[in-house]
Amino acid sequence: DLHHRFSDTVKRWWPDKGTFDYYTALADHDRILHGRHLNQTLTFYEGNATISAGSLHYALVSLGTPNVTFLVALDTGSDLFWVPCDCKQCAPDIEFNIYSPNRSSTSKRVPCSNKLCQSKCTGASNCPYTVAYMSANTSSSGILIEDVMYLTTEDEAVDAQIVFGCGQVQSGLFLDGAAPNGLFGLGMGKTSVPSILSTAGLTADSFSMCFGQDGLGRIIFGDKGSLDQEETPFNPRPLYNVSVTGLRVGTSTDTNFSAIVDSGTSLTSLADPAYTHLSESFNSQVQDNRDPKIPFEYCYYINPNENSTMIPNVSLTMKGGGQFSVFVPIAVVAQYVYCLAVVKSSDLNIIGQNFMTGHRIVFDREKSVLGWKKFDCYDVENSTTLPLNPRNSSPAAAVGPNSYTPEA
Template structure:
């Protein structure tokens, strides 16, 4: 009888131990959820399934506060979200269409990078991004705009008229469509009319700005002509011009940039959507960032909202939030429009994924506001995908792939989900611990996918896309050659 009693006691103790383990596990899960809600560091995201999708109709955006004192703070909204002024002329594309278009942009970036390294051409731009005479605009400014996701409103001319334009860190020349137009695509707002602006002037052929571009030549009245051909064969042709650019409230003189050089497009075609044009924030002298440096300082920052129904900001000047962590901005002359970073590793659920830093450094990594999904070398992506799937385990059903995204899950029937955190590690030890919105791309509750994709090889350049940048204050301190990330820059 004694042995039976001991056995029963051991069974009871074993049962009690199991209960204790379950209680501790639940407590740990609850603690993780609390830490996440309170902004504390945790290796997991615990989120409500009902919060995964933005409101289909409501714009909940309030203008996000910038960390800088610059007066040139512009509200940033998603071009396909309910806050976008472009939706009044048509609905948003499907998720598959957005991702397919994203691949077109990436292919264009890869082609240009490989072209520059093939020996068939040499860059005529120095590492600091200062253009020299004879630079070919289509050679390094041409990118597909089909996935330029974020737009800002700017004022152009005197008196200022508002225009909704895509902003793009991978392009340099800013442009809008202008009257009279030989062939223009349909846009949201009336075309810019130079005749209605008292401060407009065409750039003459002998001007420095004209000499720095590969122009089509001069018009009969000595006006400088430009041409930009993008990766998807979209293009804009027109007259290089100067006028007053207004960034923010028009009654504040600090918001005005006199003599801003831009393209006045009069022969445009392609996949530009309903945007009125594009403003480039690349590294060349003609970009908005470079032209505004004397007024605001050499650099800019932005924050992209977590949801398409929210708002972020774009601010000129290098000022950064106090919590920003910086990593060096690498100098590369081969694709001078881009900002290069030194990505060296990836973490999943707080643990370093085994990937040699040499895998990332073989071709390098650029940060790009116009690419949606981060692209990694194939070896790095395979390791990340494997680690992520291992932590997800078998709890959640797998879902079909979505375009370029091949690691998807079905959360139907769950009220909350627990997702491993993902962090990108840069040179100097800087870690970008992604917001939940940067870990999963959610098309619907039954199809939530790991928001990374493979380059398809280990030789193509890596790209840090805008999904992974969401909610961070991303600071481009061009003067000090560094890029910073400040958590919770916007909601």
């Protein structure tokens, strides 16, 4: 007999869903199944699977000697990677691992003289860090540490020396369940792990993330995507900022704006005039009755006697002409109730996880372009990569009007 790995028959051999052991088993399974097909790129040693939980995608990362594993949130909107460490104020009742430099034989404290130290300290003292995030009163602070992060190619393990934050004090949403086991910054800054890996010559300066509609995904360092993907240039800003030249809703096309592409934001947020054009065009083409009692602004009641309902197609035209289809613009929030899953913003336009669902997104920092392609995250496809040593249906995001937005 054939059984899905989460069927009742198989569950007796799998840890309970949502536990740390569950995510470890899931990543191990995927690493065995797919790892041998990867090109000369780098993935986490624990596997390249990412898991959607709440408003963020998470991956398993191993650090130190002996190695300790962390379930970290992946955030393209910030740079520094940090984990809870020698905690003075960390997430309460945490059941995950805590890092301590004194327990790792390969750990080194980063001095103020290190080029990655961005504090105004001097000399050989420990380099302190503080990162404040956009979400209200949310921050992490501590000291910088250098230690081993365990990665793998298709053929061999790679012990990469990286610099990360020993997060001793967290505040705000980090104390309320957001990223309780650490935040993995994937931004453009020199302290981000993609920057450190490419500077060390371990990978190309590029990485990809795939967002599946089942909540699972992939992350691959050094992946430059495929020759047939769509691309648009990044704007010269510190974040992954792109220009949208058209917003199409059904038969209506209008407006242009710039937006940040951010894996750390669950629901796309738009400021006017883009928000008004999208929401009013969507509303004018929906045939279901609007339900005003839901926290989202535009929600609709599905007639239970109808076999199906018509949802207007939504797509973005990017600078250069590439078409970015939004496969799941809605969130089903209750039985027979769905909402346009876009939040109105006062200033920033952010393309969040829900708009990226169903795509492989390539953050190619060498070419300074964003690439994308409709993709099944379980498919394996040849990608344009560099060798190890180049010198030789429903959205996966949480369906709530308030998204965690951790850009620094």
